[in-house]
Amino acid sequence: MADNDWKKRLGVVFSTNPDFKYEEEKTEEPQTLEPSKQRLTVSIDRKCRGGKQVTLVSGFVGSEDDLAELGRTLKVKCGVGGSAKNGEITIQGDFRDRVTALLNEMGYKAKRGN
Numbered sequence: 266m267a268d269n270d271w272k273k274r275l276g277v278v279f280s281t282n283p284d285f286k287y288e289e290e291k292t293e294e295p296q297t298l299e300p301s302k303q304r305l306t307v308s309i310d311r312k313c314r315g316g317k318q319v320t321l322v323s324g325f326v327g328s329e330d331d332l333a334e335l336g337r338t339l340k341v342k343c344g345v346g347g348s349a350k351n352g353e354i355t356i357q358g359d360f361r362d363r364v365t366a367l368l369n370e371m372g373y374k375a376k377r378g379n
Contacts, residue, residue, distance in 0.1 A: 297327030300372035307365045308378030319347070320361055322354040322368070322375075342367050 305324045311317065322339070325332050329350075336349025339356060343363060347356040356364060361377050368375035 294328045295326055297331045301374065303327075303373045305368055305373050305375040306378045307361050307368070307375055309359055309361055317357070318359045320356040320359060320364055321378075322356070322364060323352065325352055325354070338371075339364055339367060 303324070303326060305322055308321050308323070310319050310321050322336075325335070332352065332354065333349045336347060336354040336356075339354060340347045343356055343358070343360045345357045345360070347354065349355070365375050365377045
């Protein structure tokens with residue numbers, strides 16, 4: 266039954282060939298660069314958030330697991346919530362200076378954006 270998972274094949278046209286096997290395209294996650302080679306930008310954003318401010322950390326190159334771990338560390342150090350997805354870390358509130366200092370302490374090349 267696991268071979269016939271229809272959610273993975275939503276965009277596939279029906280085939281009348283009884284021997285047809287659907288093969289997924291496997292995308293490789295990029296290798297996580299070491300912190301000294303990462304160039305991160307810390308900025309603030311208010312768009313589409315109901316006027317609330319969030320701190321965005323962008324420019325991370327690496328796997329989603331490493332991004333989530335870095336996001337978790339920053340959220341704990343700032344004591345606020347947030348998320349880490351699509352190569353960006355979102356932290357609730359204006360913590361640009363604190364996040365930039367934390368990233369520099371961890372060995373990342375971080376600069377403050379707008």
